[in-house]
Amino acid sequence: MRNRLQFIILIAFIIIGFPLSHVQKDCFSAYRVVIDPGHGGIFHKNKDKYGDRYDVISKKYLSYFAEGAHYKGLYEHKIVYSIAKKVEKLLSHCSESGDFSKFKKILNKYSKSDHKKIIIETKMSRKASVERAAAKKISDPNGPYRLYDFPDKKGELLKGRISKINQFKPHLVVSIHCAKTAPPDYVGMNAVVVPPYNVLKNGLDNLKKGNIVSPSSSWSMNSWFRGRRGMSRKRAFYEDVVLYFTGFGLQRNYKTDRDNFRGYRYNMVHWNYADKENWFKKAKEHKKNTRYGEYKYFKPEGKIWARESSKYEGYRRGTGFNDFGGDNYYASNEILKYIFTSLSKKGYKSKKKYAGKPFVSVWSVPLLVNAISAYIEIGYFDRKWDRKVMTRRHDEIAEGIAVGIYSLFAGMKDVKSPEYIKPKGKSIDFEKYQIGKDKTYFDLVVN
Numbered sequence: 463m464r465n466r467l468q469f470i471i472l473i474a475f476i477i478i479g480f481p482l483s484h485v486q487k488d489c490f491s492a493y494r495v496v497i498d499p500g501h502g503g504i505f506h507k508n509k510d511k512y513g514d515r516y517d518v519i520s521k522k523y524l525s526y527f528a529e530g531a532h533y534k535g536l537y538e539h540k541i542v543y544s545i546a547k548k549v550e551k552l553l554s555h556c557s558e559s560g561d562f563s564k565f566k567k568i569l570n571k572y573s574k575s576d577h578k579k580i581i582i583e584t585k586m587s588r589k590a591s592v593e594r595a596a597a598k599k600i601s602d603p604n605g606p607y608r609l610y611d612f613p614d615k616k617g618e619l620l621k622g623r624i625s626k627i628n629q630f631k632p633h634l635v636v637s638i639h640c641a642k643t644a645p646p647d648y649v650g651m652n653a654v655v656v657p658p659y660n661v662l663k664n665g666l667d668n669l670k671k672g673n674i675v676s677p678s679s680s681w682s683m684n685s686w687f688r689g690r691r692g693m694s695r696k697r698a699f700y701e702d703v704v705l706y707f708t709g710f711g712l713q714r715n716y717k718t719d720r721d722n723f724r725g726y727r728y729n730m731v732h733w734n735y736a737d738k739e740n741w742f743k744k745a746k747e748h749k750k751n752t753r754y755g756e757y758k759y760f761k762p763e764g765k766i767w768a769r770e771s772s773k774y775e776g777y778r779r780g781t782g783f784n785d786f787g788g789d790n791y792y793a794s795n796e797i798l799k800y801i802f803t804s805l806s807k808k809g810y811k812s813k814k815k816y817a818g819k820p821f822v823s824v825w826s827v828p829l830l831v832n833a834i835s836a837y838i839e840i841g842y843f844d845r846k847w848d849r850k851v852m853t854r855r856h857d858e859i860a861e862g863i864a865v866g867i868y869s870l871f872a873g874m875k876d877v878k879s880p881e882y883i884k885p886k887g888k889s890i891d892f893e894k895y896q897i898g899k900d901k902t903y904f905d906l907v908v909n
C-alpha cells in the first residue's frame with residue numbers, strides 16, 4: 463500500500479512537475495539585459511528646445527537637459543559609454559550565436575564552479591553622444607538621449623529612452639553613472655536605489671496628519687539623497703514623498719509648492735501603467751477630489767498605484783526597512799563587488815575601497831521599469847583613485863559588470879575575491895516574477 467502511494471505520488475510529480483519545468487524554460491530561455499550608460503546629449507539654457515520631461519499639460523519641457531558630470535576634461539557620458547560598449551561586447555559571447563566558451567574562460571578567473579551556458583540578449587539604451595559642435599546643425603540633438611517621451615515637429619509623441627527600454631521587456635537594466643563630488647561617507651562606488659512603496663506611503667500618511675517625523679534611523683534613511691546639499695535627510699525624504707505621489711514640490715513649511723510642478727512621470731513614458739488617454743484634460747486643473755491634486759487629498763488609486771503597491775514591486779524594491787532595496791539593491795551591490803574583484807586582479811585594490819552605502823531617492827529609471835534595476839555610481843571625479851580607475855581601467859570595470867550580470871542570472875559559487883569585496887554569487891530568484899503559465903512581470907510592462 464505504501465509503495466503504491468509512493469508510486470502514485472511519483473507519477474503525479476512527473477505529470478505535474480514536467481510541464482512546470484517546461485513552462486519555466488519558456489519564460490527564462492533567454493535573459494534580456496539593457497546596458498544603460500547615463501546621459502549623452504547636451505545641456506542648453508533654452509529649455510523649451512533642449513529640455514527633458516515633456517509635460518503634455520503645459521506642452522513644455524519641465525527640466526533642463528542633464529548632460530552628466532564633467533571635471534577637468536573628464537566627461538561622465540564618455541566614460542560610462544565606453545565601459546557600456548565593452549560590456550555589450552563581452553555579453554555578445556552569451557548571445558544565441560555567441561561563443562560561450564570565450565565567456566567561460568573569463569568566468570573561470572572568478573570561480574571554479576561549473577558555469578552553465580545561458581542565453582543573454584543585450585541592448586544598449588543609447589548611442590555615443592552628439593558633440594556640442596555637431597548639435598548646432600541638428601534640429602533636435604537631444605532626441606536620442608531624452609529619458610522621457612517628447613514631441614516631434616508635428617507634436618506627435620516619440621519614445622524616449624525609458625519607453626525604448628521597456629519596449630525590449632528586459633529582465634535587468636544596468637545603469638552606469640559616475641559623479642563629480644564624492645558623498646561625505648564615501649568609500650568607493652555605490653548603488654542608487656528607489657525606496658519601497660510602503661516607506662513612501664508611510665511618509666505620505668504622516669504628512670497628511672501633520673506628523674512630520676523621520677521615518678527611521680536605519681542606514682536607509684541616512685543615505686536618503688545625500689547629494690542634496692544643505693538639506694536635512696528628513697526634508698529630502700518628504701520632498702521625495704510628495705514628488706513621487708503628486709508630482710509637486712514642497713514648500714519650506716511642508717505645504718505643496720504649486721509653482722514647482724515636476725510632472726506625472728508615470729504618464730510621460732510608454733508603458734502599461736499610464737492613465738487612460740486624455741487623462742490630462744482632467745489633470746490640468748489639479749482638482750482636490752482627483753488624483754492630480756495636492757498631497758493633502760491624494761489617494762493612491764488607479765493602475766499605477768496598484769502596480770506600485772504590488773508584491774512584484776515589493777520584490778524589486780523591498781517592502782519596508784528590513785528588506786529595503788530588494789532585488790534592485792542586491793543586483794547593484796553584486797555588480798559593484800564584481801567590479802572591485804575584477805580591479806583587484808590587476809592590483810587595483812585598497813581596504814578603503816569597496817561598495818558603500820547607496821543613494822536613496824525616487825529616480826526615474828529604476829522607478830519606471832519592471833526590470834530589476836542595477837543602478838551604479840562607479841566613481842567620483844574629485845577622488846584621485848577613482849579618476850585613475852575611470853580613465854585607465856574600462857576593460858576591468860566592464861569585465862566586472864559582465865561577470866556580475868551573468869552571476870545574477872546563473873549564480874556563481876565561491877568567487878575568488880578578498881572578503882570585503884567578495885560577491886555573494888547567489889542568482890536572483892527570477893521565478894517569483896512569473897505570472898501564470900507563460901508570462902512574467904517583465905513581459906507585462908508593455909503589450
Ligand SMILES: [Zn+2]
Nearest residue numbers: 500530639640
Ligand atoms: Zn549621471
